[in-house]
Amino acid sequence: MKNTRNLKDIIFKNLIKLLTNISILVLIGIFLSLIIKSAPILKEKSIIEILFSTKWQPFKKEFGLWTFIISTFYVTIFSLIISVPLCILSSVYLSEYCNKRIKIFFLSIIDILAGIPSVIYGIWGVIIIVPLIKNQIAPFFNASSNGYSLLAGAIVLSVMIFPIIIQITVQVMENVPRELREASIAIGATKWETIKFVVLKKAQPGIIASIIIATSRALGETIAVLMVVGNVIKIPKSVFDPAYPLPALIANNYGEMMSIPLYESAIMLSALILLIIVLAFNVLARIILIRIERKS
Template sequence: MSLSLLLLVVLAIAAAGYVIGRRRAVSASGGDTRVLHSRPGYAGMSVFLFSAVPALLLIMVWLLAQPIIVDGRASALITDNDIPDGSSRGLVMSDVRRVADGLDLLVDSGQLDEDAVRTMRADLSDVRGRMGNVGVALGSSIRPSVFEAAKAYRSMNSVGRIGMSIVAIAVAGAGFAFALRRIEREFRARNVVEHFVKALLILCSLVAVLTTFGIIGSLVFETIHFFQMYPATEFFFGTVWSPRFGGGSDLGILPLVWGTFYISIVALLVAVPIGLLAAIYLSEYATKRVRAFAKPLIEVLAGIPTIVYGLFALITVGPLLRDYFAQPLGIGNSSSSVMTAGIVMGIMIIPFVSSLSDDIINAVPQSLRDGSLGLGATRSETIRQVVLPAALPGVVGAILLAASRAIGETMIVVLGAGAAAKLSLNPFEAMTTVTVKIVSQLTGDTEFASPETLVAFALGLTLFTVTLALNILALYIVRKYREQYE
């Protein structure tokens, strides 16, 4: 049974439980629902929740656990002798998964049947040709060991899907029967539903918290593994970034950190003044008609995909800066540069500064403005000396959000700044950032057993630490000025 069909079956059982549970509550009341503790709808909702939620949670956990278990068992079928020289177990398992997907496609298209799949052993050239016809790319020729592991992988996945369907429907049915049996005249259905929903909300909160800890844990453990293979001092204080898969890599982070901060600073120098001045105009000077027209247009910038900004940087801004600034001044010949990426990134994050700052400025009490104007201050003096200081904590938060967005940007940097890791003060030279190198080190078939791959986790943990430090600094500033005005 497909996943979508299974979900429809579970939801159908739950919907039927709502209708039957409501009718049972009405029947238990003898036709007078006023004698019930709760309204009949709560009784139906209790059956719905007990039928749907446990089954859906089971499906979610099963979908997360099954690939791990199946990969582990299929990998156990691959011996060390089955791994070719120059390859790895991870690459062989990639072939196993591709072959399994190819078998599924061949069976679905009618080119093979289940009996043929089960009986095939060594003559696999025809199967490989058929897989090529349906678009399945393999890293190497199909070996018998890989084919047997792929058949086992496919079989275990099939059994897992069937088992998940049976167990999920059984859990939904059990919840249906359990909740339906509890419905009677004195049943406190409303309390049950509210406690159930509260527990569900707590579970969702725990998922978010545990996800955060899971992200941090994965970064920390893989980073520790990386530092067991590569010296930490060379990583943090090295000035050369030159990864070479196979050994002899120089993995100094300083050029990447410098490029990240350089491009982000240029972006903030563009976005903060423009965004803040736009927010001041919209909140203090613009008429309602102008504000209703201008603010949505500014916020449209936040909805443009970053790849579009990257193309804008590559095709328009980069050549413009090269032809009219870099080449005439003799300081650069490339359209990919820090200035290109910084300007375009600054344009992208203007809405983050302007919209949030506008909301914060509008939240400043009107009584502060009236008091300042009543004492003889002009409107501009009121904005500079009263409104902006009162709104400073929120403005700092807006700038922090914009900075975090700039630090984490990748696509604009790839197309606008290039991929050169270097230490330079020239803003018209190509540079790169930490996020770009994280992507490049994890692109393609990678084996998480080399420092050239594991360095991506060390880069990610470093970026996380820097962002956390910025958050702490901003929180300190916000609290300091907030105390001043409270």
């Protein structure tokens, strides 16, 4: 008894198998074409020269990316310096000390925070953070700044990565088995000692993974940073100097790049470099997370 139901099932199965494979292939194909698009400039100049030169003069065919790369890393590192301690302390408070109601309330706020678009963070940066740096923070350190600076970018970014670190950290801390805590308290440790020596230690890989994911988010964040960071092509010497990260370079030059072929290729290469850096961080974080999952 051959029936149409089974036939339909088989057809559907093969269709969605095809769809899955095609989607993956198309995505890989697009990534490959990013490489093809950035090939022209790599034919003209060596990758080392492009990566480590600070000369960016598109009309003289100088496409050194070092200023942008170093700006990207500065902004990211400073945002992590602000964000990581705040997030880990809050997460410990949330998962160990505070009552359940506050926790649910706070985590829903974190959820909303995660969904807020980056332009909104950008506006906040422009309206609040930039004037704050210009009028309060920079004068306090005897520096002059118009506010659009590395620090502004870092502060905006740090708030944007709060949700990522807090969500994952709270989750891994909650997954630490209760028996472990009980064992530690039974020996006579205080609650804080239990957290310090047992819970945080056990949760460490997860926390690291969350920080890596946050890092990759920060590295690639474009609009919010672009709006407050100043965008001056010069390696910043202090946190009050403007910076010019890689994503901002891509975003700012989309209009002009059509006219000069090498220019376009340089921008595509920047996108490729950004992609490779971010992918590397992501793969690392995912591998750590998968390891944790396997262990538990």
